[in-house]
Amino acid sequence: MGHNDALRAARLRVGWRTIGQAAQQLTRHGQQLLDDVQFTVSARTWRRWEGDRPGWPSEETAIVLHDALARWPEDLGFTTPPGWIRPEHHEEADMRRRAFVSVTAAVLVAGPVAPQHVDPRSSTTSSSSSKGTTGRTCSSARTIWSVRCPLNTS
Incomplete structure (x- = not known):
């Protein structure tokens, strides 16, 4: 049976010595980060994640994992599902789009506007x-x- 050594190493790096402690700490971190008292990760789920077939966490859990462990799920040994795009890439695309719109708007201005007197x-x-x-x-x-x-x- 294989193991998800990348997730285990990340867990140990932040000082979560047991699977139970990791589940409890990630739950607490997620509840604070998401402002959602319903967010939970069980020890059973964490144990499955550290197994040979970890599956893929939900998007909000992926964000909590990234915030807590400073690595994205695909860097923690999870198998990336088709179509997964890191949230940071969405933000970068939004910023590029805003920059494009700003530059385009500047180009569309006819030129310098002369001051005019208003009566x-x-x-x-x-x-x-x-x-x-x-x-x-x-x-x-x-x-x-x-x-x-x-x-x-x-």
């Missing part, structure tokens, strides 16, 4: 106001923009 007499007042100013929408034949204009005190 408060020709603008309409919107409903927002704060500390002596009122939000006004000012428009001309070429542009529409919002500015903060001084309140008329007359």
Whole structure:
């Protein structure tokens, strides 16, 4: 019978000497990390994980294992299921997408915008106001923009 030596080594590295202690500590860690008192890992489950066919933990358990042991399940001897993508790769993809959108938006701007004078007499007042100013929408034949204009005190 083979064993999952990578998970056993990680368990011992963090000071969890027994399978029961590992299950208890991972349960406690997961409950705090996920803010979920229902999160549990039994000693039986941990024993299966350290066996020759450890299966694959649920996604939230994979995240707790990573946070507690500083290694992802595939690095702990679990067999990676088809389609598994580490959560950190999802975050990296989101960041790349946000960067692309920012750069694209910057490219789509026509160029530098010249400052323009706003004549408060020709603008309409919107409903927002704060500390002596009122939000006004000012428009001309070429542009529409919002500015903060001084309140008329007359």
